[in-house]
Amino acid sequence: MHTFKGRDLITLAELTPEELTHVLDVAEMPAAEWPRFDGASAGLIFMKPSLRTRVSFEVGCTQLGVHPVVMGPYDAFSRHETVHDTIKVLERYVELIVLRTFAHSHIEEVAEYASVPVINALTDDFHPCQGLADLLTIRQHKGALQGLKLAYVGDGNNMAHTYLLAGALAGLDVSIASPDGYEPHAHALVQAKDLADRYGTGSAFEVLRDPVAAVTGADVVVTDTWASMGQEEEHARRLYDFADYTVDEALMAHADAAAIFMHCLPAHRGEEVADEVIDSVRSVVFDEAENRLHAQRAWMSLVL
Numbered sequence: 001m002h003t004f005k006g007r008d009l010i011t012l013a014e015l016t017p018e019e020l021t022h023v024l025d026v027a028e029m030p031a032a033e034w035p036r037f038d039g040a041s042a043g044l045i046f047m048k049p050s051l052r053t054r055v056s057f058e059v060g061c062t063q064l065g066v067h068p069v070v071m072g073p074y075d076a077f078s079r080h081e082t083v084h085d086t087i088k089v090l091e092r093y094v095e096l097i098v099l100r101t102f103a104h105s106h107i108e109e110v111a112e113y114a115s116v117p118v119i120n121a122l123t124d125d126f127h128p129c130q131g132l133a134d135l136l137t138i139r140q141h142k143g144a145l146q147g148l149k150l151a152y153v154g155d156g157n158n159m160a161h162t163y164l165l166a167g168a169l170a171g172l173d174v175s176i177a178s179p180d181g182y183e184p185h186a187h188a189l190v191q192a193k194d195l196a197d198r199y200g201t202g203s204a205f206e207v208l209r210d211p212v213a214a215v216t217g218a219d220v221v222v223t224d225t226w227a228s229m230g231q232e233e234e235h236a237r238r239l240y241d242f243a244d245y246t247v248d249e250a251l252m253a254h255a256d257a258a259a260i261f262m263h264c265l266p267a268h269r270g271e272e273v274a275d276e277v278i279d280s281v282r283s284v285v286f287d288e289a290e291n292r293l294h295a296q297r298a299w300m301s302l303v304l
Contacts, residue, residue: 004302008111008118011126012165013191017199020169024136027291027298031063034297037304038065042096045076046121050100052265052292053121053129057098060297066304069094087113095304117303119296124158124228125185130264131162132295135170137288138220141260146171146201151218151255153177153211153245154272155238156184159224159264164188164205168195173204177214179241183207211245218255222262223247223272239271248274252282260284 008014015023042061046054054070061068077086087110090097097118099107104125111118120128139145149172152163156178164184167174174192176184189205196203208214215221226238226245252261261273261283269275278285 004299005304006117007303008114008120009128009299009303010107010111010118010120012128012131012162012169013195015169017169017171017201020132020135023132023295023298023302024139026302027132027136027294029298034063035301035304036065037095037301040065040095040304041067041069041093042098042300043076043090043094044068044070044098044121045072045100046070047073047077047099047101047106048122050121052289053100056293056296057121060293060300063297064301064304066096066300083109084113090114091116096300119299119303122158125161125188126165127158127162127264129292129296129299130159131166132299133291134163134222134262134264134288135166136291136295137262137284138172138260140287140291141284142219147173148219149173149175149217149256150220150222151175151177151215152222152224153214153247153251154223154242155182155226155228156207157224157228159222160184161188163222164192165195167203167205168192168201169199171201171203172220175206175208175214175218177208177211177245179245180209182241211247211251212254215251216254219259220262221247221252221255221259224264225266225268226272242272246270246272246274247277249276249280252277262288265289 044057058068091114098121100121102124104123107120152160160176163174226242227235261277263285
């Protein structure tokens with residue numbers, strides 16, 4: 001029996017491998033089996049712009065009978081009110097809080113004060129909802145997760161951290177290639193190794209400079225934008241630093257012949273990925289985007 005009711009989702013490290021599998025199973029349940037929570041409401045707070053996250057959460061709420069209340073940065077955390085006071089008010093109105101923000105400490109503070117479940121819809125350090133959607137996509141296209149190799153090429157950002165944790169729980173080997181100075185945080189790598197040891201999933205991890213070495217033999221090749229939200233002023237510098245990290249056909253040729261390509265979107269075509277890859281039959285980026293809806297709906301249904 002898996003106990004999810006009332007739980008937060010701040011990072012994937014809060015799940016066990018069995019719980020992760022259960023969430024993915026629930027995400028694939030037919031519509032006739034979805035529970036209903038008529039009369040419930042969810043507060044969806046977006047401190048950053050959003051397309052996929054906002055729409056998928058709003059639609060997912062509606063499919064479960066939950067009323068979504070969408071707030072921007074000037075609605076929820078404004079006028080110098082403390083996070084404590086804001087959350088203590090909001091939890092009187094809603095049964096669930098979803099937050100997309102910058103500093104990871106922000107959502108940790110929200111979760112500390114909230115008596116209702118809190119979902120991390122992206123912070124600068126982690127993106128667990130995307131991680132669930134991506135694991136669901138890989139499982140659908142490859143038939144399983146255990147023993148596969150996932151190669152991530154690019155910035156050691158919140159997605160790189162999330163893939164490390166996802167790999168540790170799902171039994172994926174994760175190879176990350178980043179330029180000097182753009183590696184994932186050491187604490188995420190340590191945490192992933194600790195999780196893999198704790199659960200005996202057998203996952204192996206490596207952080208490299210060479211994209212070819214990372215991609216060689218990979219079953220899944222992933223990349224992300226080189227300049228995330230809030231880093232736009234660094235764009236020109238990052239174009240220079242990441243010049244050899246574009247996922248193109250030459251790089252994909254080193255992956256397994258049946259490898260799939262993934263990107264959480266939005267993609268900067270011609271930068272981190274070439275059109276010839278993202279538009280190819282190997283690309284599953286739109287299945288991946290759709291699965292944000294299914295994975296998030298599954299988690300909301302479980303915690304409600």
